[in-house]
Each structure stands twice: as structure tokens, then as C-alpha cells.
Amino acid sequence: MTQLTGHSASLDFSQPEPVDMSSGKYVKLWQGPQHPGITGNMSLELTLDGDEIIECKTHVGYLHRAFEKLMEGRNYIQNFTVVCRIAVPEPAFNEYLYAEGLEQLSGIEAPERAQWIRTLNLEMMRLASFMMWIGGQSGAFGLYTVPNWTIAYRDYVLDLFEEMTGGRIYHMYMVPGGVRFDLPKDFDKRVKEVMDGAEKLLDQVERVMYNNVVFKARSKGLGIITPEMVDPYGIVGPNARASGIKRDLRKDEPYLVYDQLDFDIISGTGADAYERAYLRLQETRQCISLIRQCMDRMPRSGPLQAEMPNVLHWKIPPGETYVKAECTRGEYGYFMVTDGTEYIRRVFVRGPSYTHAIAVMEKLAVGTNIADIAGLMVSLHTYPPEIER
Amino acid sequence: MNLKDLLSPFYVWQRAFEKPYTSMRPIEERPGSPSYRGFHINVADTCVGCGCCHTICQNDAIDMVPVEKYSGNKGDSGLRPRFDYGRCCWCALCVDMCTAGSLRLSNEYIWTSREPADFMFVAGVEEKHWQDNELGYRREKSYHLYPPRRIEMEMLSPDESIEGFDEVVKGYDVEQAKKEADRCIECGMCVATCPAHMDVPDYIKSIRDGDYDEGLRLMYRTNPFPATCGRICTRRCESVCPVGLQGDSIAIRWLKRHIVDQVDAKDYARILNDNIEENGKQVAVIGAGPGGLSAAYYLRKKGYEVSVYEAQDKAGGMLRYGVPGYRLPDSGLDKDINYIVSLGVEIRNNTRIGTDISFESLLNDYDAVFLSTGLSVPSSMRINGEDHPRVLSGLQVLADAASGRDPGIGNKVAVIGGGNVAMDASRVSRRLGADVTILYRRRISDMPADIEEIHEAQEEACTIVTQAIPVEIMDAPDEKQVIIKWGEAEMVQDPKGGRPRPVLQEDRMHEDTYDCIISAIGQGSNLDYLSKEVQEQLAIEWGRFTPGEYQHTSLEKVFVGGDVANRTADAISAIEDGHHAARGIDRFLRPEMYTELDQEIS
Amino acid sequence: MGNLTSALLERLERDFDITDITERHERLTTFKVTRDHAETLIRELRDREKYTHLNFITCIDYIEDGVFSLVYMLQNYVTHTMLGVHVDIDRDKAEMTSIHTLWAQAWTYQRELREMYGINFPGSPRLHEDFMLEGWDDMPPMRRDFDTAAYSTEHFGHVDRESEEPRQYMKVQFYPNRGGDEE
């Protein structure tokens, strides 16, 4: 498979011609914003010819809370408690990137053990997020048992978070400068327990979901992303890897302690919804391996926070940075600008769903059967909150 | 399609008999994890109401509200945080920021109420069912939102310092001062405790901003002796600084000094820009100590013509003659005094009231008189042999040293007392080459001297003998020497409470020979310059004035302040007395300026 | 800064007059280019220099200078480096060439920038459709001069709660006629 996708002249980004609704031939259907098949609150405005979608428009705005604007009026430490709310299913990446960005801009380095704990935290987050996604994907194709298993099992991971960080969803743990407090006593034992169970569960999931004739029938051939589409559409993460594009920021541009962990980039070939789903299953397993590695290899002791100035009047010299991390959906990034004051000048949060749920979705939906639209949506793994911020 | 794919879904039945994930509430309890961020717990007795939780709360979920039970002043604002659970996001930044360490979160997360108002509550004051939970989030000891440790001050080593009268404290450089200033949390608790109510958080901010002109202006609003107080202030502000509750308090005194160090004396006039509009009235001030000169400065600013009468040949009072140069060099004191004088304050040195000019003539010649004559008479031990020529007073030794005279202490000295004068006299004696033994009747923890002074005296190899009560002074065989007889004391609890009292043990007496004995057991006032009639009209208790509002006395024209009129007897209180008297004198002499203001207030 | 990038930057300096070249971290360099050169430069980076991935487009409001600084973040997957292309445009005549023909998702960013900053991108598809805001009739809200607190108070009222500042409270309680306020 080619590594470089590049831009080919044959791709046409122009918007489709407006449909003549007065012809009476077509039906308009709104999917969402509260449709259970959609992860989060967004809606698709679908134009149907029979049960075939001929036009799709994504509408967002149901979750807009103006985080980027709010952050301009709060000081650096206060924003630390805001950022996690930008992506509900995966708050930890926001915490990490915000902390990492501030550390870069102010020349602070988090201590080694804190870096390990952050890595552990992010991989646990990935596991929890994939668990939820598996449930979503399965449910979107009408298999309702698997969601009961995985979403419930995710809560065991959340239990771990609760112990580790003091919170289940909004951990507020990766403070600028390090992490807030040390791992609890005997945490490794409980992590091992949960990971053992997760591995067992994934085997069961593979058996009842991935080997399921219904699932296969409905997901194979759905929503094909060709390698040629990847760069022109800004596709990243598993959506790109399933098309054979071997890119993973953890490997390509290692951050935290990923260069000290053993793993390979997983990629697929099929480029359809099934391939993407299978790739994510493998990545979930990889994630368990990474968590085990973190627990085994991290230094047993050491400082957890760098020396910090008084947060009440913490000023950061003028600067600009873009920091990114590989979240479950690919490149998640924080573009941050400081201007020497106690407040950040600009934060821009780049979530993969921004392209996956709009440009890519609108493209892939055309020609799809209305019954598969929820499945397609989930197979792109989109989180509306990160579009709107 | 293969058969396996068709059959594999039926595997789900295998799990039908497994234990479910869910727990059965309320039959099963599921407590939050040990570090869970649940509902707030505040130990209200430990909390000092500094308001940092309110400041850090990005949700504006914490209000500071008065709680009747806590009305105190000393390091307690009387306010307590009230939490609004309609806004709280349980980020626990308030816990991380809490200076007193009184605030934490419990691991309780279930609470219902029909009454919306219940979800706004003052934690630790209003009863809640979780308030005794031991578990829940607490700040980890190593984790701080502000640096808890003070930037260390460079000082002369004890060996270097006893070589002469060079200033022991070197002062912060700009970078050190910025770092120290950065630690301030701007709660403003210090402002209430400072006798002069200096705008401490504001001038500390000016250090962070590098705006020393502004810093100087802010200090002069309440204190015309910043160079002096920046060195020798008793700094009650630091004792209440909430940062000191779980770390070192902000070095407010050194920061004050740092500002003065950064500004050249010749720039004072430009920066402070004290434009004076003469008002044609005249005020006499008796005593050119910190109280008198503070009054003179603020009166002069209001346009009064001020004459200061001073018995000594230089202005400064105890600051010059009582505080040794290694703590407060003349250059520092003069920087303060010179600016006051530059505004047109006239100081008449070597003029003793009662001898050179009568007090009555001042009353006639001036529109008002401010008395701040201090405590200049050394207390007497009233033990046998005290009038021995080798018994010197601590004040005299200090005054001699300050004036460059040899106090003639010899090589082996006993100092009696545990106050700052005793420590100063001891350290001065060390610098004059003597071996020093300090005899004190109680314990080190009972000493009224500044703890740093005590430590520095110890470092400079002064021997402190505690629980030692002098009982008699006797002639020594060598007439240049003297013998002190003292007995050991046991500390006995006073049945009525209060501090333990020393009781002499008559079976454990000692006799030691010294070249001299320096008595530094306190000092009293000398009010001989006032006639009996005047004294009777002024409220005097235990030799000190007890002034009324605005330092006013029952004699219409007379205002009093400084050590002779307060119980705290330190420079900063005297400075405030002077400032306050200036306000009072202005109100007294120009009441028309205040009628409107007072009406507004009422 | 890798050799590859510095050679590239030298060439861009020569051909496009780029300025303010700053290495932000080992993988990110930013520079400024004029509005007129921007589209050509970005196209060239995409087609000839393998900066094939558009990470995002965003804007920083430098209200004090009267400019919007647009930022195009471009990623090279071969060298794993990024270039942040800054284009300052006049805040009062906020208009910029659309690059929706270069990347399929570019128009979304442009639509957001129109809504949040009021920047016009002539020719960009669906530019004037509501994106996140529905029926917004005030100033574009991401502009620095839009005051969220004032807007909120005006439209949704203000919850009247009272809080004391310790310093002021203690002054009133313990020393109302002292301190430095009188003068």
C-alpha cells in the first residue's frame, strides 16, 4: 500500500447541485440531533431518493459552549478545569494537550514519573473510549447485547479513573507541570484485574460481533475511504489507517514516553466500515498491552510536579505552539497563543471529527442506504463536542 | 457466508448466568474512591477566611460570607466560603489553593433535597451528613499552586557579622524579590493586621510588575519610614500571612526594603510628588522618633507648618539610638528622615522641652501639639547593689555605640533581660569584642524579643542562660569587675491560668564575676517635662497616655502617640499613631473639611 | 529545525517574501506571508513540498493592531514537520482568498471563521449558512471586543449573590477610618 497519498486532480470537492425538491421525487429527513444512533448531539439533513441518500448536510451547534472564548477570560490554572469538558468521552486528551502546550510555552518540564502516569492515563482513556465505541458501532447495526457488555465494562475502567484521579469522567488530573497526585496503593493489582477482564471481554466481543453474519453483511463495503481521499479530506487516525495509511503520532512524532513502549502501527486494507471496526478492536487490544507496559516500566517513585510559579499571577511570555496527540480518532491538537499576560490569547482545539463528521460524512453518505447511515456515522467515530468546542 | 459466522452470536447465552455489572442500591452501598472529589468539607475553625478559594474558583461558585462565630481580627477575616452547588464543578482547585489546609472534599456524592436553597451552604458551619467523612480528595503535600517556601535571604555569616557594625541582612536582588513577590496570594489579611494598614498586596504587586515608583508611592500612603520598617519592623503582617499556615509567610518586610533599595533618594521628590498647599496653621511635635516624624510628614502634606522638638542631637529617636547599625544603618534611617525634612519639616535638635522651652509656651504658640516622647528611662531591677558602677543600662550601651562612644563594657559581660534591647545590647557587646552571657528569668519561648533576633544572638555565640533570676550585685575583688548573684528558677503553673511563672530556688544560687552587667529589663516614660496640672488632665495609666479617638487627649490642643501612648511599643505602631494623630489634628483644626465627608459616611 | 526545512524556508523567503520565521518547537515553524501570496504559497507547499495535510485553519484577533492573523497549519507526513502560515488581514476589511479547492474540509473552517470572526471568503461554499450559532444577530462572538459576560447579563439577567472581599470587609469591620484611603 502506498504510504504517501498526495493530492490527485481527479478529486472534486465541489458541492452537489441543489436538489429540486418541488419535483416531489425526494424526501427530506432529519437524523438527529437526539438520534440514538448518533454519538452525541448533532444532526444530518438527508435528502432521499427512495431509501437511497442523495445528499447529506451535517448540522452542528447543539453543544456549542464557546470554550475557546471562555478560556480567553480565565487564567491558566482555571482553564485546566475547563478543557476536559470539550470532549466528554475523551477528556484526558484535552487535559494532556493543554498542560503540554502550557509547559512548552512557559519552559516547564513535567517530571519523568508524571510523564509515565500521563501516558498510562491516556491509554486508559483510549480503552474506555473504544469500549464505548464498540457498543455504539454494534448497536448502530442492531446488535444490542454487545453495548450492554462493553459500556458496562467501561465503567470498570472509570472505576480505575475514579481511584487514580478522583473523578470518573472529568478527571482534572494532568495539571500543568505534572499530575495532581500519586497513584493509589495497590493500583497495579486493580489495573491488572480490569485488563484481564477486558481481554476476555474483547474475545467475546469478537466472537459475537465481528464474526456475526449480520454485522459483516451490513458493514462490509460500507463507507469506503480510499487512500487517495485521506490527505485531501484531512482524514486521520483509524479512519486513515484502515485504508492502509500507516500513520500514528505515537510512533511518528513520539510524545510522553511512547518511544519507550513496544507497539507497532496497526493498519488495514479494506477501507470500509468493517475494516475500521476490526482495526479499532485490534487497537483496543494494543491499548491493554500499552497499559500493562506502563504499569511495569514506570519508575516506582519520583516527583510528580515540576516547580511552578504562583498560579494566581502566572504570566507566560508571548509565544505560539501547536501540540497534538493521537486520540482514538486520530490527530487531536491544541493550537495555543500567549501574549505575556495572565490570560491565554487564543486557543484553538483541533478535533478529528471536524473533518470526519462534516466533509467526509457528507461525501460518504451519498449513495448509502438510509438504514446504514447510523452505522456509517459511528464507523467514522465522530464526537460532536470536539467540532463545536 | 459461513456457518461459524451464523452460529457465533449464540455465544451470548453463555453469559446469561454471570454476575451482573450493576449494583443494587440502596441495598448495596458503593462509596466513592478514597480520593474521590465529592462534597465539600471545611474545618471552619481552622479556616481563616482568606478568600483564596473564592479567587481561584473559575465557576464563581464560592462566595465569602460573614459568619457570626468568627468575628476575630487577628489573622481571621471573619468570612467563610459559601458553596453554590448550582455552579460548582468539583474541580477542587479551591482545595489545592486553600492556605489553611482546612478545605477538602469528601467521597460522598449522593445528596438530595427538595429545597433549592439548600444547595448553597457554608461548609463546616451548616451541618451536612458527610462532614465527618475521612475519605475524599485532599491536596497532596508535594503539590502546590503557589511556592510555599520563602526565597532565602543572604546574610553575613555570624563570624563576619560580629567583626563590625555592617548590616547583617544583604537584601534581595531584583530576581529574588520578584520570585518572593510572586508567592503573594493577594488576600489582604496583612493589611488589617499591620498597625499602619499598609497596602501590602499592592506594593508587592508593584515588585512583580517592576514598577518601583508605584511601590514607593503606595508605601508612603501609610508609612513614611519604609527604609526603616523594611529592616526592623516587628512585621505582625507576616505572622498572619495565610501563606505561612502551610509554608513560609511572604517576606513582606524584606520586600518593602527591596523597593526602597531600588529607588534612589534623589528621585523621591519626583516620584512621590508631594505638592504642599500651605494652610497657615502651625503644629509642634515633641520627639523626633518614628511617631513624631510620621505625624510631621502627614501634617506637612496637609499644609501645616511643623516644628519638631528633639532633645538629642539627631532625629530618629530609638531608631537611631536604640537600634544598632547592623540592623538599621544610619543610611537607611536618614533616607526616610531626609525626605520628610525635604518637605519643609523643621527639626530642632538639642531642644529639651521643660528645660529649654516650656511645654506651656508650645501650647500658646502652636495650634496643636503632638507628644511622642517615647520610653527613655531604663527600668530598675531594685535589687541590692544595683547602683554598682559596673552595672550599665542597655539603652545607654546602645546609645553610646550608635554615637561612636565607647560604652566601656570590658571583655566579659552579663546581659539581663529577654527583650529586643537585651538582644541588641548583647550583639553590640559581641561586636565590641566581649563574651556575652544573657540571663533571663523565664524560657526562650517566653522572650519578648523577635525570634530572629534571638537566633542571631545565639549564632553570634551569645550564651543564653534561661530561668536565671538575679538577686544581688556585689563588689568583686577587682574594682573593674562585679559579681552577680543569681538563682535558678522553676517554671510553675499559675493556678489562675496565664503563662507559667518562674519561682526562685533558693538552694540553687550562683555567683559569677563579670567585667560589667548590662541591665535591659524594660523601660519607662519620662513625663517630667509636663507639670503636675497638665499630667492630671491627661489620662495616664502605668506611666503611659491613654488617648481617645484620633490620638486626642482631654487637653484640647494635645494629641499623643508612639511608645508612650500605646502598649505595643514598636516603630510601626508609633508611625500609625503619628499618621492617625495627623488625621485627628486636621479634623480638629479644619473641621469644615470633614463635615461633608462625615455626612456621606453616616 | 531540520536541514530540509531550513532550505525550504530560505527558498520561501526568496520567492514569497515570508517574514517572522520562528521555530516554535522542533517540528513546528511559523512564518508570515502577505495576503496576496498566501494561496500560491500554500498550494506550492501542498503540491511540491509534501505539506499535504491541512491540520486546521484558524484566526487570532490582534485587535490592538487592527489585524486578524489567519493561521494555516500544514503537515508534512514525510519529514513529520509542520509549517504555520500566518496571514495578517485588515480587521476592518476582513476578507481572504478561499482555499476550498485545495482541501475538502477547508470550506468548513472558512465557514466557521465567517461566523465567529466575520471574515469573508468569497466563493467558499455555504459560507453564510449558520454553523454553530443559530439566529445570531450580534457581533461575531470570537472577536476580542465581544464581551461574553456583558452579553450574558443583558440577555439572561444576573444572579444576585453577594460576596465579600476579605481585605475590604476587614477594613470596614476593624479600621474604617484608618489606612491609606483617606488621602
Add this chain to the structure above:
Amino acid sequence: MNTIDEILDYAIDQEQQAADFYTSLAGRAEKAGMKEVLLEFAEEEKRHKERLLAVKTGEHELTPEQEVLDLKISDYLVEVDESDDISYQDALIIAMKRERAAYELYSDMAEKVPESQLKEVLAGLAKEEAKHKLFFESEYDDRVLVDN
């Protein structure tokens, strides 16, 4: 002085004399504030007298067994004059010394008489005076020996 009543009368008279002494000293006091102090001392002596009167009528009992703290401050101080410009320190010294003298007087008398109710009373009076001495010595310790 052989009967208990005689002894008590003597003691009551002594307290009255002390009160008179302070009152007259107050009349002459020159130093500001000393008049009030001395009158306060006189009041204190009157309170002592009241207590003894109560003992005589049986409303109040003496407590010869009670341990009273002896700070031994006055024991080593010099004698001072009852001058007109008496200071607070000296007034306290005079007061302490007077109470000490009274204490010693009753103690000595108690030693000399054989075991009897009279001895009990004398010892009780000694303890009363010791308490008075402690009162003034505590005051001296608090007010005068501040830095010492």
C-alpha cells in the same frame, strides 16, 4: 492577744491601716496615674478586711492547709521610700513587702503557740497574707518584669 477574736480584730485593724496608708499616699502622689493606682491598692486592702470580717462572723473559713505559691520576688528587692513621686514599681514593692511582713508575723506567731484552734487561725491568717502577697507579686511579674 490571746483569743481568736482578739487576733482577728488585730488583723482586721491591720488591713484597715494598710488601706488608710495607701489612701494617704494617694493624696500626695505626684506622678500621673499613681493616685488611681494607690486608691486601687486601698480598695484591695478593704477587700481583705471584708474577708476577715466574714471569718469573724463565721460566714467564711480560713484555709490553713491550702498551698499558696510563693514567687519570692519581694524577698530580694531593696526597700523603697514612700516618697511623694512614688512610681508604680515602687508602690508594688511596698505592697509586696507589707504583705510579706504580715505573712511572716502570723507564721511566727503560729509557730510559737501550741497546737490549738488559735494556732489554726494564725496559720490561716498567714495563708491569707501569702495570697495577698501572691496577688501583688503576680502583678509585679506581669507589669514590671515584662522584658525580664
